[in-house]
Amino acid sequence: MAVIVWFRRDLRVHDHAALYHAVETGEEILPVFVLDVRQEKDGQSGRKSQALFSALRSLQGNLADLGARLVIKRGEPAEVLAELAKHFGADKLFFNREYAPKAISRDEQVAAELQRNGIFTQTFKDMVLHEEGELLNKQGKPYVVFTPYKRAWLTLPKDKPFPMPKKLRAATGLESYPSDLIPALGGQGSAKEQVREEELYGERAARRRLGQFLDTQLAGYKLQRDLPAVDGTSRLSFALRTGTLSIRTVYHSVLERMHQMSGPQSEAAETFVSELIWRDFYQQVLFHFPHTVEQAFLADYEQVEWDDNEELFRKWCTGQTGYPMVDAGMRQLNQTGWIHNRVRMITASFLVKDLLIDWRKGMNYFAEQLIDHDEAANCGGWQWCASTGTDAQPYFRIFNPVSQGEKFDPDGTYVKQYVPELAHVPAKYVHKPWTMPELLQKESACMIGLDYPPPCVDHAISRLIAIERFSQAKKLGNK
Template identity: 40%
Template sequence: MTTEADVRPAILWFRRDLRLADNPALAHALATGRPILPVYILDEGPVAPPVGSASRWWLDKSLRALNGDLQARGSRLILRRGDSEAEIHRLIAETGADAVFMNRLFEPGAFARDADIAHGLEGDGVDCKGWNGTLLARPGTVLNGSGQPYRVFTPFLRTLLATAAARPHSAAPDRLTTPTEPESDELDAWGLHPSRPDWSGGFDWSPGEAGAEAALSTFVARGLKTYSAGRDIPAEPATSRLSPHLHFGEISPWRAIAAARADADAGHVPSFEADKFVAEIGWREFSAHLLHAFPQIADTAFRPEYDAMPWRDDPVGFTAWTRGQTGYPVVDAGMRELWATGYMHNRVRMIVASFLVKHLLIDWRRGESWFRDTLVDADVASNSQNWQWVAGSGADAAPYFRIFNPITQGRKFDADGRYVRRWVPELRGVPDRWLHAPWTAPPETLRDAHVRLGADYPRPIVDHDLARKRALEALAIVIAGRAVEGD
């Protein structure tokens, strides 16, 4: 007679799927009837991607939330740190587990590592299975008529939405059976929360599955109705703010899409607003599929001729950019928002990225690295794809000659100055007419606003017209090189 004690446990290996609902690996593990060992490994192996400081802050809070959700169901989260493969084998030796269930990661290094781990475990007689729990469709399944990965977004989205099928919703289980062994690391010992100093005081987020659901509900109730226009106004709370929740897998992208479409179907919002939101989820998907198909784009140009761009070494300019001291108010507001909150409005991300790459002619990879460290939603695929979009070197990218004017961008998308005045308070008294180019204001206007350029607020570190001319000259070098190669 087989008793419960004779049944070997199954390891449920959490990675970027930190949720209990709509979790295919968890659902399949539960279906086996085995005791379940929920595990998270802080991967320090050779292919582990660097995790930025802001992302480590989020991870700390998300793991605490997940552990709380598990404890409420009679379970717990087992924490381990080190090389993932070694830690999985150690857990198997400690517990006798003979099955590992996981949701796959699709970044090239992690994807290959998972395949190697699965192959090794199967050779040892351990059942190892993985599912897609993070994307709308598994990379490699959305292909063009020639069987190749899409390089242009619009046909990719069309095919994705026509072919990808949502999994049926699965609720979080009421209870999980987890053995009392093995021991777990203490999360505090990992030091994910910043200290000396703790710079996260302005982070107004609620990581975790409940926080993700709350963010989705708030967005559908308040932002979705005017999403297509409101998402470009940084002072308005019109964006979903779901990106970090999606990155850490606290909510499924299908769940977000279903909520938006349900609201449109009920007549609460125009259908085109829901469609626009779905398209933005699709852009995230496009980035993930591109990185899986073309792994080199994480650190090299998708269009290789752009690696010949004559980038400038400008440490002073780069430092001014990171600190929000460029002298262009909308750029500085965005960089200060990023530093204070771990987030930046999507329209402003394009403005500040364009400024770095085109006004300062600094390599997009330096900006990508800064964002990776300071964004709570830092994602290898989205981050590199979006930076290359701005730099003109990516798939379906904006042309390099499209150079955002930070003055006109500020006047167009922050016409009343609410965004700039929030994050650049030293300019609070400058009238709207002059706010986005304070150096053009009459001296008496600046005096009345208590602003001394060069003292209270910097003068522009580069002239827009001269920077634009320099950027186009750099582009001409790339184009000339491409023509020579074509000959």
């Protein structure tokens, strides 16, 4: 008999719950990845798809090193897995749990189909350190405010990483079974290009990046994480999103380093652990409140009056708002498929509180562009910025794009990297170039309205309008 191990958001062989337990059965192993044809589409999501394919290619090689070939099949998971179980005589299906609404529905369908065919199905906690049912308040309900959730989270013991199998006993006939190919880069990527991409996005790359973060960034994380011009963040979001790195491995690696630290360095490590807690928090919020992928967590703010201004939305998407910090962030997103976390908040706040555009439009645009897109984190982050989610503060959480830039990018290094029109603008004016005297604009080769756009809205006015609209929505909701 054989155990099917269904890989999804866990594209690794180190510290893999389902793979470890499958090996522990002593039965043959059949590793499977079901390819969604939508992941191959061209256009805005092309960069994200290619990053995923690179991580998948890395998994394929790592499994081969352990003695098992990864079977890749296009189609509906329930049908594909049932067919594979029948062909190989597999009597078990193991996979790691996911918590987004569509993923839960898909997994329930798969489990039901395979159980109808006599296949034992078992799932495992792997994507988070604590699942939704492990952390409930005294009333037995989920936490909806982060701080008490964090306090409870910190009191619970954490699972240790699972050892990597030394060898896999592959299912009989696996080598000769027909498998679909992983799409090549741009449809025609060379072997050399594919290796380079795996070095960026594969499991080895993720483990190498973790080591680099622990050695060079962790100690200064608290101070440097908000500076977009500095490599001060972990840059592990893609690895955690695709599972080329386990959350257990990250947590325990940081904890081990933390025990060797004291003072500000220890506080920096604690700050990073808080970010891991936010990740778990948003997963459990999405699980308990699946409506939040489409609706405000706080129902009152479904009444907010949004402006449907497509021209302003286009300027935001393309980084042409006239606010340098916003424009730099959006251009970074469009060019790289990633955006610094502080700048994510600045750009999101600007769309909602300055342009008064529905947060869902921004959330969906990020979902299309981000290679590290995680539905729970994206939804939770956007609702936090929009003040429609948990722990909302509509009157205080309005980021000033100028002062945010001056505080976190004081000399304009980040802005100038992505907005080259401002390359010669003095630091004094780089976050408010429209205030430059005309002579200085000429000297800086940055004429406002010609080389770089003027502000598309007045932040001070938009802020007041946003406060009024949220106030009106709250009044309507209380009626």
